[in-house]
Amino acid sequence: MTNLALTDEILMSIDKPARYIGQEVNMVKKDLNTVDVRFAMCFPDVYEIAMSHLGIQILYDMFNNMEGVYCERVYSPWTDLDEIMRKDNIPLFTLETQSPVKDMDFLGITIQYEMCYTNILQILDLSNIALLASDRAEDDPIVIGGGPCTYNPEPIADFFDIFYMGEGETQYQALIDLYRKNKANNCSRNDFLLAAAKLPGMYVPKFYDVDYNEDGTIKSFMPNTEGVPTTVTKELVMDLSDTVYPEKPLVPYIKATQDRVVLEIQRGCIRGCRFCQAGMIYRPVRERSIEFLKDKAIKMLKNTGHEEISLSSLSSSDYSKLPELMDFLIEELKGKGVNISLPSLRVDAFSLDVMSKVQDIKKSSLTFAPEAGSQRMRNVINKGLTVEDILNGCSLAFNGGWNKVKLYFMLGLPTETEEDMKAIAELSELVAEKYYEIPKSERNGKVMVTASSSFFIPKPFTPLQWAPMCSKDEFQRRAYVVNDRMKEMLNRKSLKYNYHDPDVSIIEGLLARGDRKISKVIMKVYEKGGIYDAWGEYFNYDRWLEALDEANIDLDFYTTRQRNLDEIFPWDFINTGVTKEFLKREWNNAMNEQVSPNCKMKCQGCGATMFKGGICFEDKN
Amino acid sequence: MKIRIKFTKTGPIRYIGHLDVMRYFQKLNRRADIDVKYSAGFSPHQIMSFAAPLGVGLESYGEYVDIEVNTTISSKDAIEALNAASVEGITVTGYVKLNDSAPNAMSCVVAADYKVKIKDNYKPAASNIKEAFEEFLRQSSIVVEKATKKSVMEVDLRPLIFDAYMDDNGDFFMKLSTGSAQNLKPELVMDAFYKYLGEEMNEFALNITRLEVYGQNITKDDSGNIINTEIIPLEKFGEIIE
Numbered sequence: 001m002t003n004l005a006l007t008d009e010i011l012m013s014i015d016k017p018a019r020y021i022g023q024e025v026n027m028v029k030k031d032l033n034t035v036d037v038r039f040a041m042c043f044p045d046v047y048e049i050a051m052s053h054l055g056i057q058i059l060y061d062m063f064n065n066m067e068g069v070y071c072e073r074v075y076s077p078w079t080d081l082d083e084i085m086r087k088d089n090i091p092l093f094t095l096e097t098q099s100p101v102k103d104m105d106f107l108g109i110t111i112q113y114e115m116c117y118t119n120i121l122q123i124l125d126l127s128n129i130a131l132l133a134s135d136r137a138e139d140d141p142i143v144i145g146g147g148p149c150t151y152n153p154e155p156i157a158d159f160f161d162i163f164y165m166g167e168g169e170t171q172y173q174a175l176i177d178l179y180r181k182n183k184a185n186n187c188s189r190n191d192f193l194l195a196a197a198k199l200p201g202m203y204v205p206k207f208y209d210v211d212y213n214e215d216g217t218i219k220s221f222m223p224n225t226e227g228v229p230t231t232v233t234k235e236l237v238m239d240l241s242d243t244v245y246p247e248k249p250l251v252p253y254i255k256a257t258q259d260r261v262v263l264e265i266q267r268g269c270i271r272g273c274r275f276c277q278a279g280m281i282y283r284p285v286r287e288r289s290i291e292f293l294k295d296k297a298i299k300m301l302k303n304t305g306h307e308e309i310s311l312s313s314l315s316s317s318d319y320s321k322l323p324e325l326m327d328f329l330i331e332e333l334k335g336k337g338v339n340i341s342l343p344s345l346r347v348d349a350f351s352l353d354v355m356s357k358v359q360d361i362k363k364s365s366l367t368f369a370p371e372a373g374s375q376r377m378r379n380v381i382n383k384g385l386t387v388e389d390i391l392n393g394c395s396l397a398f399n400g401g402w403n404k405v406k407l408y409f410m411l412g413l414p415t416e417t418e419e420d421m422k423a424i425a426e427l428s429e430l431v432a433e434k435y436y437e438i439p440k441s442e443r444n445g446k447v448m449v450t451a452s453s454s455f456f457i458p459k460p461f462t463p464l465q466w467a468p469m470c471s472k473d474e475f476q477r478r479a480y481v482v483n484d485r486m487k488e489m490l491n492r493k494s495l496k497y498n499y500h501d502p503d504v505s506i507i508e509g510l511l512a513r514g515d516r517k518i519s520k521v522i523m524k525v526y527e528k529g530g531i532y533d534a535w536g537e538y539f540n541y542d543r544w545l546e547a548l549d550e551a552n553i554d555l556d557f558y559t560t561r562q563r564n565l566d567e568i569f570p571w572d573f574i575n576t577g578v579t580k581e582f583l584k585r586e587w588n589n590a591m592n593e594q595v596s597p598n599c600k601m602k603c604q605g606c607g608a609t610m611f612k613g614g615i616c617f618e619d620k621n
Numbered sequence: 622m623k624i625r626i627k628f629t630k631t632g633p634i635r636y637i638g639h640l641d642v643m644r645y646f647q648k649l650n651r652r653a654d655i656d657v658k659y660s661a662g663f664s665p666h667q668i669m670s671f672a673a674p675l676g677v678g679l680e681s682y683g684e685y686v687d688i689e690v691n692t693t694i695s696s697k698d699a700i701e702a703l704n705a706a707s708v709e710g711i712t713v714t715g716y717v718k719l720n721d722s723a724p725n726a727m728s729c730v731v732a733a734d735y736k737v738k739i740k741d742n743y744k745p746a747a748s749n750i751k752e753a754f755e756e757f758l759r760q761s762s763i764v765v766e767k768a769t770k771k772s773v774m775e776v777d778l779r780p781l782i783f784d785a786y787m788d789d790n791g792d793f794f795m796k797l798s799t800g801s802a803q804n805l806k807p808e809l810v811m812d813a814f815y816k817y818l819g820e821e822m823n824e825f826a827l828n829i830t831r832l833e834v835y836g837q838n839i840t841k842d843d844s845g846n847i848i849n850t851e852i853i854p855l856e857k858f859g860e861i862i863e
Contacts, residue, residue, distance in 0.1 A: 002632070002633055004633055008678065008740075008825060008828075009825040011636050011678070012677070012678050012824075012825060016638075017636040017677065017678075018636050018637050018638070018641065021633040021634075021636050022633070023632075023633050023634060023708060023709065023710065024708070025648070025652075025706075025708055251648060253634075253637045253641045253644070253645060254637075254638075254641050255641070255644065301651075302651075302652065303652065304648065304652070305647070305648030305649060305650070305651035305652040305706070306648060306651075307647065307648070307651070335659075336651075337651075337657075337659040337665040337666070337667070339664065
């Protein structure tokens, strides 16, 4: 039986001890005598969030299918245990064998959102691994980062030995083979990192130097060691129907945020919304074959016993075989008590028909993401959704019995005027009015329209990466404009308006487009006790302001400043396939309120054809 | 058709809460291809009833859940299928068919057996513990204060202790009143015993294992008169399926 790293006394005095015991269904057990490379896979947030992440499940399965490799998991201890571990000097441990993380060969950290950066330091610190890569000893684990935030790794570059750029399925075997070879030849940590830096997709920050101009912008970003490439090209899987995918995902005991089978139907998105980073960095769109998906769906449901399956992608309606897949699942799961959930569906006759079959209309709400209230603003961000699309979708839905609608918007978009802000309230009103066009006798009670706005944060590798962000006060003011307008609407009693906390958005903006100097700020925030910044109750804006002040960093330089089109960005050394020329073209189209067709309609020449596959080459054989 | 499943909860799994054990069984039944009956409606769920929820941190060799199935395989095959799909620590040891009229696990529970181990660092300072425990039990009443949600009230534990002794290894065994009517937890008995010794019990002093849960079986004659009542393990209410 497994010995737990924590005593009974500790486990009985903390919230949800099941977060720390491992032993879940489908957990991989290995005889350590047959293992020569130990990999700790980390998601730097609490267990329930971490266990909901598909990427970790894919990599966990992939690593554990490699001969001689044992992949274990480690997540952020919640604040109650964090305190006890510091007080009692308990080293952070893996869930599988409850071994100290420091005993591992690799610590891989997936970085999904900027606000988890302080938790990365928590993980390193509790593991007794030096926070700065430059301070690490020969036998410390190699700390490797991956995930969407690595598309600007610079603010956290000092904390990592390697960043793996792109999709994890392709290069890890080569990296591990290299590690073994290095060990067999008795070579140093530095020798390994140098060799790794020459593998495709690997960015080793220590082999690059940054020079700055007097105004604080980047002058040059160059390798400082011979043989290290000047640009790092992201890795990606070109045939998503012939690759690893877990058939036995882990099943947690406590309810995870995603307590269901997740079936990833495709990667990438054809839409080209100009604010969306995922829509750019995962290009080109690649679908998984229907046969692959059917096979995995059945096996995963059987092996987990989950009562729900969710289709996952950036825009499920764009999957070419969606009707066939839905028919198959509905037929196959009939009478088995398994629900089907379909996030990111466009609302149209087909999706409403499917939803009425798989969901309880009375309880479910319809979700639209117009992202902006006015057509002008939607043209700027290239969101190809018109008022007619939204109102027609609502009309169909209302006649089908739905009476709850959620609308998602962004505030603070470039060129946004007072009219654009007010249009958020006005569009919400039009939706409510559409409902009351139905004769009273046929209505299903009152309608509830919930409009939510987040604040626009410019992200690297998007056409809006040059845009200035609003200040905190300006964000607040714009939210008030929307709110006031909401109150003037005829159906105001059917409208509800929520907006995000501008403080968090500002810091997220700082981290999203930050450079290497920002690592000092993150370090200071952590030293002041900052962890779990992604959690409202632990985020402390003043702590960030203090840290910025002490590090002598100007917040506005990173957030509200208008960037020049020829500025060198911290992330420019990464090649995502999408060229800077294309992004500039799209930035100009945005400023001219010009809409660009999507990938299926007409190729925009973004550069993703360099990967020689996916949608770029469909119907062109 | 009603089925009663008996299972263990031992090792690290003891830190899983009761609601999570329920969720675990819903998924386990699916993995093991048990032909469970679902409720009607848009979010169908399995019809399930657990006997006496076990606290977090306690181990058990006598947990029970009642389920409803459309059809079933033999007890032996079902136990095999469930264990093949289960984890270390949760082992199914029984699968029996109940009469349709049988009361569900939750409502017929009257008693449970516990084994209580005191961890080395927390043993009472007093000597002759075994004799002291016997004396403690010889009292006609053991009144303790029990905090409820609203107030503190006095409860006499003695009538709720059906049987108890300490063995030669220093482990305590006790059969205690359990269920919705009168529920006595073993830690309350031990706490009262420490107080009897004039000592304070640490909240982490005990390792508690539930060994069995019992229900009251009432036999009636043809005209409805009760002719016999007995306390039997919940498992014995059902029949093994061949």
